[in-house]
Amino acid sequence: MRKTLYIILIAGFFAILGSTMSKSPTLPLYAQSLGLSRGEIGIIAAASTITGIFVNFASGLLSDIYGRKRLLKISGFVFFSAPLLYFFADDAITLALVRAYYGIATAIFVPVSLALISDIYPERKGTFMGILSSATLVGRAIAPVLAGSLIYFAGFWVVFISCSILGLITLALTFTLPKAEGGLRRFEFSFSSTILLLGLLDAAVYMAYQSIETFLPLFYFLEDKAWLSGLILTIEISIMAIVKPYAGYLSDKIGRIKPIIVGMGMVSVAMLIFAFSGSLPLIIGGAILFSLGASVSEASTKPLATEISKLRGTALGFLESIKDIGQALGPIIVGFLGFKVGFAFVGIFGMAALVVFITAFKGMKWG
Template structure:
């Protein structure tokens, strides 16, 4: 059980409790804004297939573009102001959907909304890593599990709202969903404002933010083999994850699997990730992260390569749950390992660059797999990310051996 802080005789929730609740409501708010409502809302506004695809791609692009600059800014000005800025975006963005009457306007709205998670992700990680230096894996696992619960609950409530008001005319059902997203964002802003200066990590580098500081931070990240190889691990993992969550349902439908069973499989996967992350994080804090990262990445490769071997329900269930556990094993360790490696002055920049590279993998996976599957079939489409994962695992091992004898080796 997470300890509470005592201030002048009063018991206050711990920082990780605040951040976990923030993460739950924040991710709930953003997820209910897109799944399943966004493509339906876009279509109702008159968007064609190409426009719907563009609208869906805009929000992840914000994470790719802004996670690194946000990390650099957090190093220079401290995370508190950026955390507050993300709370303001979470609160205001859902209201903008209520004003949209042309699908084209969803593009800037989605980009603006994407800024919220682009800020929150690296800043929350930076705060956790700074505040819990000896429990990075465990505490980041708790935070991640809280966001997963929000990500899982949001589509359920969104679907209920859309179904309950399906008989309504016009855009009322969609607007009610975005009103729910706004209400869920209210506690996000209220809670981030309660994280006072005594609870956050202070600015590490200080000074003004400039183009030169961005360039120096990026160059420093690129020169560090361990940082770069760890970021590639995260990219390869989310490359596989993006393919898995996009193309596995289509593969199973083509194999005759009922839709309800597919939904149950993914629910089990999310449950496996949410329950295992704090445990795997605590294990990595005690026993080291490198071996756990390599084993997890190889397990990712094995599970996704096994997908096209059979569509038998017991085997598919084992693969889906195993893939979730493998994702958990890798991702709860990689971010904490980056924090182990990074200097105190470059923690935010390193976490931000790491997040951007992860987003590139997650966004590009489904696209690359679509090209491969279209030309060579499902077996090749699922084997490609497995091959990439094995190659990156070998690269990660080699990078670590080259740095053997350094201060972080062995973690």
């Protein structure tokens, strides 16, 4: 159990480090260098998450049937091969196709690895899911500043090669996982309204996250400063990496609902700060508030989903699919509506989802 945990933590770190380097701040800057518009950049940024909408649920279900290892090996191959395809992308369509293919990797890895953690530690799933999230977030935290620096000193091609090498390491690690067959013999998953509500909450969080990640480098006071936008994203993700294990532990101790309410409230306020701020200090403050709120909320939604359904991989895959709808829509909304209206819309959506959740929770038994 301990060896499996260490392997999946290390694999998660390298997988997300590589995939995040390929898009933050690389993707908007690379797309801009190709002469693409903000609307096109928003659509391209959403391509990988659109893939996730369809793949997350399927991968979770297949991992319940065939076991976690087989699915994780497939994700490792995509992590290795996808970055090399950037060399063939020179317009909006081909770049979107590369991002869509890359999305298969994370759409498999995230729900299946979380399901594996839930299998290993059923009584402490909140804590150890938080630790896994922190391992991936350390990769996310390092990635923007590392990618931004590589772009500044060497160019985009170094980033793409580096991402492929990191994917190869991930692929190799998946082969060392113990073999385990899936236990599902009959499909009995129930699409409960509770899981749907949890998905909407995660959708609001990642609608905000992807919007920030995509367009932060393009704020007027950050243009031509890839290192600075990368540093802000690194600070944001570093906070999430530190907070998530503690938030997961708290969720195991006091229940899932209260942390969700507090966390979502913070996320919504942070988006309004992004919408109406015009200075660097306010942007940094909004990023910090978002990091805290997202960590607290997400540390409870995923463990709660595995408690609602016995098919943990399927439940987490369904949750990830709903989440990815929000993550895909975020850059599109902000890209076409503009920063002020777009970020405000994301904040209002988060508040509305929270109100629906609080109202519906009155009749739920989950504590």
